[in-house]
Amino acid sequence: MNSRTAARDENVRHACDLIDEAARGGAQLIVLPEFFNTEYFPQYRDYRYMDYAEREDGPTQCCIKAKARQHGVHIVSTIFEMARPGLYYDTAMLIDPDGEIVGKYRKVHPAALLSLEKIYFRGGSSFPVFAVRGWRLGISICYDNLFPESCRCLALNSAELIVAPYATPIDDPWENFLSTRALENGVYLAACNHVGQEGDWRMSGKSMVIDPGGKILAQASGAEEQILGMDLDREQVIQARRRFPLFRDRRPDAYAALTATTESLLS
Secondary structure (H helix, E strand, O other): OOOOOOOHHHHHHHHHHHHHHHHHOOOOEEEEEEOOOOOOHHHOOOHHHHHHOEOOOOHHHHHHHHHHHHHOOEEEEEEEEEEEOOEEEEEEEEEOOOOOEEEEEEOOOOOOOOOOHHHOOOOOOOOOEEEEOOEEEEEOOHHHHHOHHHHHHHHHOOOOEEEEEOOOOOOOOHHHHHHHHHHHHOOEEEEEOOEEEEOOEEEEOOOEEEOOOOOEEEEOOOOOOOOOOOOOOHHHHHHHHHHOOHHHHOOHHHOHHHHOOOOOOOO
């Protein structure tokens, strides 16, 4: 999806139109890009963008909740959230078919690579997993996926499907590391990105669905908006984990360096 500058209401209406189209096509779980209701504002340093933040009961999520009720679907909707005055997050909210927010994931790794996310919001601190239509669903937002620990924590918490809302102009090598995240955890991974010009950045699109063996099953355009639909087969998760029994062979007792609170310095 492409998001227009300083046009929240227009962007939300457009997202609702896309939700309508996806639901007509039979979708049961719909994923929107990270910050779909705004242009990708953290490419700039300007504290006026703090005004973009909304509460969970703000206008954006009220519209999305209504669409979930209308179509009887689950929707993952990610916004710049004001949890309370002075406390902001990049939050993916899971909305159920009754239009209720039944779960939240707050981005653990705010980016400061090309963007300036860290000046706008703090990171979350957990990797929750949610029950959706017989599946175990985890959420990992954009930059989180460059850290293998994020998806591994979700998989250890029972995720079988990981959805990844994105807002990035980088199109290489994201296919490679997202395929690796799916393979090394035996999960489906569905990434949903912005596309087209937003401010000074051209967002790279290429939303994709990857199977538990790391194969890209479908990939959207890198130049224009597109709804990408895919039927998922839970049996593929079972078979992938039998073929590569990584959870049997992992050695958490040997991984103390991953959880050390300080880094050791080699002399």
